[in-house]
Amino acid sequence: MRQSDVTGRFAPSPTGPLHLGSLVAALGSYLFAKSRGGQWLLRMDDLDTPRVVPGMADDILRTLEILGLHWDGEIVWQSRRDEVYAEALLKLEQLGVVYPCGCSRGEIARIATAPHGDGDELVYPGTCRNGLAPGKEPRSLRIRVPEEEVSFRDGIVGPCRQKLADVCGDFVVRRADGLFAYHLATVVDDAEAGVNQVVRGADLLASTPRQIYLQRLLGIGEPAYFHLPLVTGPDGGKLSKRDCAVSLASGRDLGRDGGTLLLAALRFLGQLFPDVPASAPPAAILAAAVAGFRPDAVPAIGGPLSTEP
Ligand code: GLU
Numbered sequence: 001m002r003q004s005d006v007t008g009r010f011a012p013s014p015t016g017p018l019h020l021g022s023l024v025a026a027l028g029s030y031l032f033a034k035s036r037g038g039q040w041l042l043r044m045d046d047l048d049t050p051r052v053v054p055g056m057a058d059d060i061l062r063t064l065e066i067l068g069l070h071w072d073g074e075i076v077w078q079s080r081r082d083e084v085y086a087e088a089l090l091k092l093e094q095l096g097v098v099y100p101c102g103c104s105r106g107e108i109a110r111i112a113t114a115p116h117g118d119g120d121e122l123v124y125p126g127t128c129r130n131g132l133a134p135g136k137e138p139r140s141l142r143i144r145v146p147e148e149e150v151s152f153r154d155g156i157v158g159p160c161r162q163k164l165a166d167v168c169g170d171f172v173v174r175r176a177d178g179l180f181a182y183h184l185a186t187v188v189d190d191a192e193a194g195v196n197q198v199v200r201g202a203d204l205l206a207s208t209p210r211q212i213y214l215q216r217l218l219g220i221g222e223p224a225y226f227h228l229p230l231v232t233g234p235d236g237g238k239l240s241k242r243d244c245a246v247s248l249a250s251g252r253d254l255g256r257d258g259g260t261l262l263l264a265a266l267r268f269l270g271q272l273f274p275d276v277p278a279s280a281p282p283a284a285i286l287a288a289a290v291a292g293f294r295p296d297a298v299p300a301i302g303g304p305l306s307t308e309p
Helices: 020-033 056-066 083-092 105-112 182-190 200-217 253-269 282-291
Strands: 009-011 039-044 098-100 140-143 150-154 158-162 172-173 198-199 224-228
Touching: 009 098, 009 198, 020 039, 020 198, 020 224, 020 282, 039 056, 056 224, 056 253, 083 098, 083 172, 083 182, 083 200, 140 198, 140 200, 150 200, 150 224, 172 182, 182 200, 198 200, 200 224, 253 282
Parallel strands: 009 039, 198 224
Antiparallel strands: 098 140, 140 172, 150 158
């Protein structure tokens, strides 16, 4: 890949303010793209409208700007792209891999057997795979997954493989509320924007094989993946969106603390402390970080992020 051919992106969900974890994802994706002379795009993942919090998209954008993380080109808003997702869904339907499912989450939870997938994911037991069960109305659309493993190489984590049938089973591409599922939308959006480098938090590592499977079906090239270490809470547990908000709305004085936050996120990403003080303008810190970026120093394992110098 020629240096200038790299296109990366940051894709926040406006369901809450940026927090230390999403700041790491923003900065990490920026550095991977910019250190290769590439473009860094911004997409607002506001597809899941019931979870979108009014005002958060603006808050995230203003926070990124204050921190000097300026994106290239126009922002893409997922909520305005239903037609494009519908086209991709049609293509999948024409391949014969999509089927209607009449099961509710509660029903699946009752039937699904261990092992369950990651997080709150349930392995779909395939109830409607060969036709809607009697008396059921279609609710969602699912995609049939293969028995073969999907494997790929993550630039930070290393070789990864997953058998979708064991981790999630046939997964939803259009939800019961009519919304397109995140996996379909992200694959379609990244492809259309020419994104060939996906740098994001390791919480999405387990979803990547589903996205790669969709790319293969849709005939879309596979981007290079880099899953960044996750920021945990101080006790090693999951960082909640409410913890450690990095935003104006949360009352943080970003004009004053921006440098300290950027330097803390750089340390977390294994980068040598750039020779600039926390009081330097964010642009100066970022320029030093881009110039000295060492992708190989990014650790695969996360932990708490200290904002103390
Ligand atoms: N919008 C997703 C999130 O905030 C990230 C999606 C992605 O990077 O693919 O968790």
